[in-house]
Amino acid sequence: MKPPYNITGKILKLVASISEKIGEVNSVHLNKPPTELRKKNRIKSIHSSLEIEGNTLSIEQITAIVENKRVIGPKKDILEVKNAIAVYDYLDNLNPYNFESFCEAHGMLMNGLVESTGKLRSKSVGIVKGSEVAHIAPPSEMLRPLMKDLFDYLKNDDDLVLIKSCVFHYEMEFIHPFIDGNGRMGRLWQTLILKDSYPVFEYLPIETLIKERQEAYYESLGKSDNTGESTVFIEFMLEIIFKSLVELLNIQNINLTNIDRINLFKTIAKNDYFTRKEYLKNFREISSATASRDLKFAFENGLIEKLGDKNTTKYKYR
Template sequence: QEVRNAIKAYEGFQQWQPGQEVDLLEAHQILMTGLIDEVGQYRHGGVGVMSGDRVVHMAPPANQINRLMADLLDWLNDSEIHPLIQSSVFYYEFEFIHPFSDGNGRMGRLWQTLILSRWNPIFVNIPVESLIYQNQKAYYEALQASTDRADSAPFIEFILQMILDAILSSNDTAQDSDHATAQADAEARLERSDQVERLISVMKQEDYTLTELMQLVGLTHRATFQKNYLNPAIEAGLVDRTIPDKPKSPKQRYRKIL
């Protein structure tokens, strides 16, 4: 359900205006349908931002959300600063307010992508959202640092670094596609892929389901896991299917190759 919602949101998100509250609420409804009860509406209770079992930020009380979000959206509509900074500031303030009962991280990433794509359409296809998701520990550390210092700079610096890394990664992939064979691409990606090394390091000499492998590396997004972890490991000959002639078999398992 989470994946279906995300696909629907990203397929239609360019119809939304970043500074319109009605569009923000509609996006949350699409993104969180079937996952929580309070979809498309601001939260009615208190929430905190958690990293594991640790609270890294306590959000403002629910009775302040309407005012805070109105101020933030007004600022977004009136701001004339560079979109890279503007989108990062919005992202931080949005996460600080934490206006929804759940889905705030996903909404913040979606809305930054929307703001950036209004500046340059190339950001529709640059995986900033995925890279932030893959670096959640550093994300939480930056959020806490900004909260502790009452200064958004650490969080903004982190987000800008993620944007730069995503652009460079996309550029590297494009160059590889132009100048190397498919096998060479797989080897090059493997050399750069901390994700593959992470997957191999946690696998023991036993058979795993796809869900079990995702749990090992702490991911819930199936498509991201297959693209960045599992498929590159299989292509590189580091992981094998137990039923190689039926890749989509419900009985499929995966094992590390000695």
């Protein structure tokens, strides 16, 4: 069954604006940002998503953990960060349209933090805000059919991925399938859904903008609960996605290294053979000599194979 929501004029306008920004991102080679920017954004994503849940570690402390340095802090907070790092590093192995993959991710994210990680809750829960119960989640016996319906919608509905990712985020939060960790799973899984169609979202710190507008985030969830549909939340999340792309495009003086160019072109060439001319056509800002050095480096380091010689040479990623 399709979750209830309406496609408003605001949603259509935001989808068009986001699509335009994704085109701009691709044109300036930011669909897979440079290595250092990817690292910084990944750390910001982890910091913001966990801070929303009460984690006290700073960006500097999380950076130290990423770099395998010793950090002094609450054991639970350190474990939350280590788990999040492990899951984000594992993203390429997760299938956004697979329920078992979803449970696997929860198991990694909440490992050592709660019992029955990766398993649906077996008791009823309510979400308390202040002194009031803000949301009563569906009873445990309804969880499996509700999640099956949600994944069926995600896999089979014809609506745009941008919209479906927001719907999934909201509906998963509403269903509250796990005893804990639902908020961070909602944000993680929306990133994974978007990444599957648009690689730039893997390293886009959407969570940072959610943290900056945390009150509005929960307000949009509450309004959607009250109306019985996710329309308000879809509008909110599309605004967040649009602003995150604008911020990425506002970064000045992006210098791609040879590794950045090689990794980026892999997403374009995929498993097909290509020539130096085709590689150069994608990076008009570099010289043919630089293109030759890039491909020589990639070949010598086992990243690509080559066929032919001189002007007839063709390359393919391993």
